Amino acid sequence: MSEDRRWGVAILVMAVAIGLESLSFIPSFQTDPLGPKAFPLFSALLLAAGASWTVFRPARPPAPAEAETLHDEVQTQPDEVEALSGGSEALPGAVWLAAGSFVAYALLLEPLGFFTATLAEFVALSLLFGGRALRSALTGAVFVGALYLLFVQGLGLALPTGSLFLVGR
């Protein structure tokens, strides 16, 4: 089964789940002829239509490379996309580490405060990209500090201070 077809099957399953869930949207009173379930059903139908085509279409030779370059609005680096889109290899561990660190960041942001948490995330991500620890910590401290000053002092946005710096008070 090709990469595209596996995608198609996964999306079909998702479309069916969305469709089934939509059927349970029953308003307590009649508001309009369509009601709340029609539009989600329509979106599920679109998903299913797109997916069915990739699953059931006849096999054909791969598109010529030039089609790749006229891709969507934000498809980056054509040569890379080509290298990647055919590949069915698993995502490298670094991707999952980074994604995990983002979730950890979300959980720790408010307890640790913006500066500490973001600096830690900055250094962690920098190390994943092959940066050196001390250098990342220094540049990160400057960058994150500048961000904090810009947004909190300059623009008056609220970013969590955290409790670390309040201990001494």
Add this chain to the structure above:
Amino acid sequence: METVQLLLDGFAVALAPLNLGLAVAGVFVGTVVGMLPGIGPINAIAMLIPLIFAGGLPPESALILLAGIYYGSQYGNSISTILLNVPGTASAVVTAIDGHALTRKGRAGEALAMSAVASFVGGTLSIFGLVLLAPALSRWAIRFGPAEYFALMVFAFSALSSLAGKSVAKALAATGFGLFLATIGMDPNSAVPRFTFGQLRLFDGMDFVVVTIGLFAVSEVLQALTTTDRAQQVSAATGRVALKARELLGAGWTMMRGSVLGFLVGVLPGAGGTIASFVAYSSEQRIQGARAHFGEGDILGVAAPEAANNAAATGAMIPLLTLGIPGSGTTAVLLGALMGLDVTPGPFLIERSPEVFWGLAASMYVGNVVLLALNLPLVGVFVKVLELPRSFLMPAVAALSFVAVYTVNQSTFDLVLMTGFGVIGLLMRRGGFPLAPVILGLVLGPLMERNLRRALALSDGDWSVMFSSPLAIGLWGLVAASLLAPMLVARLRRFGEPAPTPQN
């Protein structure tokens, strides 16, 4: 005459010291962020949205800042395209062909200067088109009822799906995904919660900043982890950023043609900038014939697509401002930002908030001047950003994304959602699914549903209302035509193929 007076009033707005300063700041920041490899205008605008919302600016000033960021990020994107051959958007792919070839010849400075001048010409000329066309279109658009709006939005989707991507099926699925995301949360008509699974945090629905930054910026960071670093020494090769008078004059007609073509294509929803730059490049190639050496580093091969691309960006503002319908991912993000500023684009915008429309038109012109004045001398400085290692750039992009997402709702749950969309975005890129239709679906979904339900409520559930006016029937005809367009485009593409594909 009235138009001239209104435009002059617009200039009074745009040239107020605060607004002028915002235009300069927007262009500057937009250029730097847009230049980051792989970060195109969509990312730049989404990441800088807190800047726009935060200052407590009046709507016209916030719009001016937004427009500055938009223009700046487009030019920044051209810089990394020409120097590194890393187009952040499909519309820059054509620029990469001759732009990067010039860089390899050591003439990057000329390519960058030509890109700035051509962008200026394209942006300036198309603003006249905007000023002439937008008021007329919006007077006409007042006749749009809910059925016509629904058909128009279907057209925006069908045009984007069929013109922009290589696979209509995948674009369709991406659209469906975006529309699905739009339905999450409390249904405003019936108060029925949809797809919230009892989570109170989902009742307000998906915020487009969270989804956009996740799908684009975070997935870009994650994708960078799957590739190797290609940091390059670029500033040494840039040379002097200037054009000889002969080159400038020689490109005059090319830029004019590119601008007109780009503007006309840009007004149509769908892949405005992409198709515009492509068509401008290939038609210029035919016009120049044997005189030019397209594909081997011809300066005209930079001038044509850059003028067209920028003219198309202005052209795309017309459906956005007069109809409230974005035709691309970038304009969808702009629409989201406008709505966040309580500016509702549509037929009544020009009438009810003339200072917003005319101020924006004038500031687009001012933005173009600033872009030219700022970029020609400063390119050498901007380019230094590209020499920063990814171990600094990517964490910086991530940190900026976190700030942008967190400040929307002061919610750490949004950061988790953002991460989820980052992984989804990476998977979609790998699967060859376009991301722009997701954003368009998310932004247009609520409008689309509201208009559909309103139309059917007015007709008591009779679906024939969707085809009850000549206007609606005409729009459905356009939908059908756009779905047939891929075949046409494929034929055109074979006809005017630019010889080499932009690869190393």
